Amino acid sequence: MRINLTKKDLVNLVYMQLGFSKKISESLIDDFLIIIEQNLKGEKKLKLSKFGTFSIREKKSRIGRNPKTKEEKTITKRNVVLFKPSKEFKEFVNLNKNE
Numbered sequence: 001m002r003i004n005l006t007k008k009d010l011v012n013l014v015y016m017q018l019g020f021s022k023k024i025s026e027s028l029i030d031d032f033l034i035i036i037e038q039n040l041k042g043e044k045k046l047k048l049s050k051f052g053t054f055s056i057r058e059k060k061s062r063i064g065r066n067p068k069t070k071e072e073k074t075i076t077k078r079n080v081v082l083f084k085p086s087k088e089f090k091e092f093v094n095l096n097k098n099e
Contacts, residue, residue, distance in 0.1 A: 007026075011025045011026045051085070052085040056082075059079070060077050061074055061077040063075070
């Protein structure tokens with residue numbers, strides 16, 4: 001069973017299921033990902049209905065420690081992407097567990 005789903009896999013799925021050429025399929029996937037990235041970067045939040053919500057949270061700088069050497073180092077502040085699945089998506093994921 002495969003765990004990773006690559007962009008190439010998505011292109012092939014669009015190609016096989018919708019019948020578009022591979023070039024058009026790749027363009028569709030690229031455009032979709034660019035729209036998600038731009039919206040998330042500009043608005044800091046992106047909700048995909050019946051799937052979930054992506055949001056950006058800023059983590060403050062903090063002191064970290066190397067567990068081997070015990071050396072302390074400052075970890076700089078950065079933005080992280082969070083994902084919260086929708087109610088429908090959670091229900092879909094847990095559908096087979098109840099059977």
